[in-house]
Ligand code: GZL
């Protein structure tokens with residue numbers, strides 16, 4: 001029913017020669033009614049991870065695969081995501097796919113989607129909603145587990161250390177599941193070892209520019225001088241910004257210098273890891289498109305998809321890496 005209505009709407013807009021052309025392909029055929037329409041709200045393009053995640057979605061939700069993808073980039077603002085979801089509801093899309101920028105603030109707009117009978121799939125981070133029936137499925141990473149992989153590496157690397165292990169913690173977007181999980185793991189580690197010392201906690205917002213700015217400011221402040229053993233970066237773009245600031249301020253990174261820990265393990269970070277500049281890269285898999293499409297297919301077939309699906313992830317040090325392995329990775 002919904003598709004017929006949408007097709008009629010599209011046909012209508014065609015009748016008025018609408019510029020959007022959304023309803024017809026290049027040969028001007030009438031809109032193809034049996035495409036499944038996906039309204040997708042993406043956080044933004046703040047990081048290499050995010051770009052790979054968007055590409056993974058666009059590669060699978062194609063017309064050849066039977067989809068019309070309405071893709072919205074929220075430029076890292078939750079209000080833009082909420083506006084996009086309301087537009088998708090008006091357009092009566094078949095499914096809404098939401099990569100929520102932060103965990104809170106989604107209950108009412110997801111309630112509106114539920115009342116419109118449009119299933120919502122949460123991808124990557126989580127939305128912290130009272131009523132779990134507000135989303136049909138969640139597909140993402142276990143960020144606490146990622147953080148614990150990093151903390152156990154730190155335990156091994158600093159097991160013999162008698163004097164304080166001096167740590168700078170640079171966080172991702174405040175309130176995002178990735179930040180919350182990766183932060184919780186480090187806080188567990190620091191609470192469990194009295195010789196682990198937190199020097200500073202900075203907000204890098206998952207971007208290189210912001211991190212370079214806040215790290216340079218910290219390192220050139222009076223309290224910022226002195227030994228640094230570990231910089232715990234909650235994603236690769238934070239690590240790149242920290243690396244640049246550290247080296248500019250005279251802190252060599254890698255063996256014998258500052259140990260940089262990062263999350264995502266994009267090719268750029270793995271290359272720095274192979275070179276020895278980054279000590280540990282914890283993988284966070286952005287290639288979620290196929291898993292999201294699996295959930296859509298399940299619901300199209302009247303089946304109930306898994307409520308929570310977590311992707312497999314590992315951690316890399318320089319010893320685990322070769323040029324060939326890095327080249328062979330998809331992101
Ligand atoms: C993690 C994702 C995070 C990445 C960052 O799944 O939410 O957001 O770690 C990205 O690179 O910006």
Ligand code: ZN
Nearest residue numbers: 132138307308
């Ligand atoms: Zn749950």
